[in-house]
Each structure stands twice: as structure tokens, then as C-alpha cells.
Amino acid sequence: MIEELLALAQWHNLRFLWQGLAVTLQISVLTIIFSFLLGTVLGVMRYSGHWLLSRLAAVYVEGFRSSPLILLVLLFRFTTPLKPVNSGTLAMSLFTAAIVAEVVRGGLNAVDKGQWEAARSQGFSWIQILRYVVLPQALRKMIPPLIGQFITVVKDTSYVWVTGVEELTGKGVIILGQYGTASQFFAIFGLIGLIYYLLCWGLQRFGLHQERRMSWLTM
Amino acid sequence: MDRFAAFKWQALFTDWRIFVDGLGRTASTAGLALLLSLGLGVLFGMLATSPYRSGRSVSRLYVSLIQNTPLVTQIFFLYYALPHLDVVLPTPVVGILGLGFYHGAYMAEVFRAGIQAIHRGQLEAGLSQGFTYAQTMRYVILPQAAEIVLPPMTNQAVALIKNSSILAMISGGDLMFQADSWSASTGYYGPAYLTVWLIYFSLCFPLARLAKHWEEKSARSRSGEVKAA
Numbered sequence: 001m002i003e004e005l006l007a008l009a010q011w012h013n014l015r016f017l018w019q020g021l022a023v024t025l026q027i028s029v030l031t032i033i034f035s036f037l038l039g040t041v042l043g044v045m046r047y048s049g050h051w052l053l054s055r056l057a058a059v060y061v062e063g064f065r066s067s068p069l070i071l072l073v074l075l076f077r078f079t080t081p082l083k084p085v086n087s088g089t090l091a092m093s094l095f096t097a098a099i100v101a102e103v104v105r106g107g108l109n110a111v112d113k114g115q116w117e118a119a120r121s122q123g124f125s126w127i128q129i130l131r132y133v134v135l136p137q138a139l140r141k142m143i144p145p146l147i148g149q150f151i152t153v154v155k156d157t158s159y160v161w162v163t164g165v166e167e168l169t170g171k172g173v174i175i176l177g178q179y180g181t182a183s184q185f186f187a188i189f190g191l192i193g194l195i196y197y198l199l200c201w202g203l204q205r206f207g208l209h210q211e212r213r214m215s216w217l218t219m
Numbered sequence: 220m221d222r223f224a225a226f227k228w229q230a231l232f233t234d235w236r237i238f239v240d241g242l243g244r245t246a247s248t249a250g251l252a253l254l255l256s257l258g259l260g261v262l263f264g265m266l267a268t269s270p271y272r273s274g275r276s277v278s279r280l281y282v283s284l285i286q287n288t289p290l291v292t293q294i295f296f297l298y299y300a301l302p303h304l305d306v307v308l309p310t311p312v313v314g315i316l317g318l319g320f321y322h323g324a325y326m327a328e329v330f331r332a333g334i335q336a337i338h339r340g341q342l343e344a345g346l347s348q349g350f351t352y353a354q355t356m357r358y359v360i361l362p363q364a365a366e367i368v369l370p371p372m373t374n375q376a377v378a379l380i381k382n383s384s385i386l387a388m389i390s391g392g393d394l395m396f397q398a399d400s401w402s403a404s405t406g407y408y409g410p411a412y413l414t415v416w417l418i419y420f421s422l423c424f425p426l427a428r429l430a431k432h433w434e435e436k437s438a439r440s441r442s443g444e445v446k447a448a
Binding site for chain 2 (some may be wrong): 062063065066067068069070071074075078079151154155156157158159161162169172173176182185186189192193196197200201
């Protein structure tokens with residue numbers, strides 16, 4: 001068993017997994033950025049109550065939210081000319097944006113309506129109220145569900161393996177082809193599980209820290 | 220829009236049986252996994268609120284291990300680990316176990332929150348009014364707990380239905396797998412994926428609406444608006 005593990009614990013194997021982790025991180029970070037931007041716009045649209053914009057946002061949100069992520073990943077893989085890693089990132093971003101939009105809408109709804117009247121009486125425009133008064137307050141409410149969703153993003157990057165993108169889980173499965181004994185198998189999956197665990201745990205700590213840092217924004 | 224040409228749709232309707240088979244597999248897998256996750260959720264939810272430190276630790280370990288690692292990795296782990304332990308299970312069973320344990324961790328959190336939300340005084344108040352323990356549970360505790368637990372539980376069921384598509388990654392014969400293999404052999408991705416999306420939508424959207432409805436109802440009753448009713 002020791003020899004099996006020593007055979008596995010080689011520099012090139014670790015580098016192989018590291019490459020997978022880099023892909024996982026790349027997809028995660030891009031998805032978090034894109035989905036946050038698009039989700040905020042969609043959430044504000046749905047919150048605005050505008051007859052057309054809010055309906056468009058609702059159709060988008062319900063449509064994407066009701067689809068399995070794997071379906072979107074495969075759909076974008078086969079119906080766009082993008083590289084698999086990019087079509088996967090796109091699918092994940094559009095999917096996550098639908099969920100972020102609901103978080104944003106929930107956060108906005110939680111802000112007291114009196115804030116609108118107060119700000120309007122001070123001469124703020126609609127956009128200004130949103131930008132300087134309501135969104136900052138909503139943001140603090142949004143942090144716990146947002147972080148929860150971003151942890152899901154990190155975990156869900158593993159779905160992109162279905163299109164052959166060699167992210168962390170994919171690399172692990174590939175490495176199994178060469179190192180298939182029981183002890184090697186448990187070592188590989190233990191290590192991969194630990195990496196995901198640390199990523200998710202770190203993200204959660206970061207979220208708690210941000211929430212505390214913004215405690216001056218009392219609600 | 221040649222990706223959605225009419226003859227491609229025609230081919231799909233000719234092979235409709237493949238998709239119905241897939242839907243059946245999805246329904247049975249998701250249904251059984253849901254039962255497993257509910258059982259595990261109740262068990263670990265109760266452990267998490269139990270007076271025993273070891274019970275609470277076991278529950279916390281289960282929940283954090285499952286929630287901080289991907290479902291895909293867990294499914295592949297099960298898929299490859301069981302043969303090492305000389306256990307050979309059909310692929311759908313691997314899917315049921317994986318999905319059940321994954322969502323069981325989320326259900327455990329739902330039940331933990333539900334149990335903790337009901338003040339202990341409620342039980343004592345019921346008992347002091349001459350209710351038996353069972354009656355207090357039936358008429359006092361459970362109706363309140365259900366109001367809190369039902370919406371997130373239903374949302375978990377929706378997530379479970381969507382996640383059951385993970386069977387496609389281990390050739391589990393579910394709806395997603397059938398659509399994927401059908402379109403891989405015909406090349407007609409557009410109609411196949413759109414149809415499958417519609418099926419998932421018609422399963423998930425009503426359930427999500429129901430959860431939302433219950434959520435709003437319970438929020439209203441807790442803020443006291445419908446107290447008079």
C-alpha cells in the first residue's frame with residue numbers, strides 16, 4: 001500500500017491535479033463575476049415593476065432556474081462555436097445569474113420603502129436612490145445567500161467535466177485510469193474532496209468577514 | 220434556425236419512447252432519492268438538535284462534508300468506490316444513494332431549523348392544557364414546524380429533480396442521458412434539448428411556485444396579518 005501511494009505522490013501527478021484546480025478556479029471566478037453583474041441587472045429589472053422589463057426578467061429567471069445545469073452545459077457546448085471551457089462558463093454564468101437575480105430582488109424588497117420616499121424628498125433620481133441608498137443596504141442582506149450560491153458555483157464547475165473539460169474532478173477521474181488500486185483511489189478522491197472543502201470553507205469565512213465588515217449598514 | 224428544422228422534430232417524435240423511458244427513470248430515481256434524503260434529513264436534523272454532543276458532532280460532520288464537496292465528485296466517488304469494497308450496484312441505485320445522501324445534508328439543515336424555530340414552551344404549554352404528547356405534536360408543534368419546513372423542503376425537492384440529471388454522467392439512463400445519447404447519434408441537439416428543458420420546466424416550475432406560495436403564506440401569518448382569519 002505504501003508503494004502504491006508513493007507511486008502516486010509524484011510531482012507530475014500533483015501538477016496534473018493543479019492544472020485541473022486552475023481550470024476550476026478560472027470557471028468559478030469568471031462565473032461569479034458575470035453572474036453577479038447580469039444577476040444584479042435582472043434583479044433590479046424584476047424589482048422595478050416596469051411592465052416590460054420586470055416580465056422579461058421574470059421569464060429569464062424562471063426559465064433558467066427550472067433547467068438542470070448539466071442541460072445548459074451540454075446545450076451550449078453543442079449549439080455554440082465556443083471552446084468547451086468557455087461554453088461551460090457561459091452556461092454556468094447564465095444559470096447562476098437567474099439565482100443571483102432572485103437574491104438581489106429579495107435584498108431590495110427587504111429595504112424599507114420609506115427609504116425611497118426619504119431619498120426622493122431629498123431630490124435623488126430613481127437611479128441615484130438605487131445606487132446610493134437602496135442597493136448598498138440591500139447588499140448586506142444579500143451576502144449570506146450570495147456566498148451560498150457562489151459556493152454552489154465552485155462545486156458546480158464539476159458539471160463542466162461532462163463536456164470533457166478537465167477541471168479538478170475530471171483530472172481525478174483521468175488519473176484513476178493509471179492509478180486504480182483501492183488505496184490510490186481513496187487517496188486521489190480524498191485529496192480532491194479536501195481541495196473543494198477548503199475552497200468552499202474559505203469562501204464561507206470570507207462571506208462572514210464581509211458581512212461583519214458591513215455591519216455599519218444597519219437595517 | 221436550421222438547428223430546429225422541422226424534420227429534426229419529426230425524428231424526435233418518432234423516437235418519443237426513448238424520452239418517456241428517460242422520464243420514467245428520472246421520476247423513479249428522483250422519487251426514491253427524495254425519500255432517502257427525507258429520512259436522512261429527519262435523522263440528522265434530530266441529531267443536530269439532540270442533547271448529545273456526539274450526536275451533534277456526527278450531524279455537523281455529515282452536513283459539512285457533503286455540503287462542501289460537489290455532487291459530481293461524490294457520485295463519481297460512489298461509482299468507483301463501491302467496486303473496491305466488492306459492492307456492485309446498478310447505476311440508478313448509485314444515483315439514488317448519491318442524490319439521497321447529498322440532499323439529505325440539506326434536508327438535515329431544513330429540519331434542524333424547523334425544530335429549533337419552535338419554542339420549547341409550546342410543548343410545555345400544550346401538555347399543561349391536558350393534551351397528550353402525541354396530541355401536542357399533532358395539533359401544536361407539527362403544524363407550526365410544517366409551515367417553516369415545507370417551503371425549503373419543496374425547494375430541495377426541485378433541486379433534487381434537477382440534480383437527478385447527474386445520472387447522465389454515469390450512463391444512468393435518465394431523461395438527460397437519453398436526450399444526450401439520442402442527439403449524439405442523430406446530431407439533432409436543438410429539438411432534443413429544448414424538449415427535455417420543457418419537461419424539466421413543467422416538473423420544477425409548479426413545485427417552485429408552490430414553495431413560493433407557502434413561503435409568502437407563512438410570512439404573512441407570522442407577521443400577524445391573517446391572525447383574524
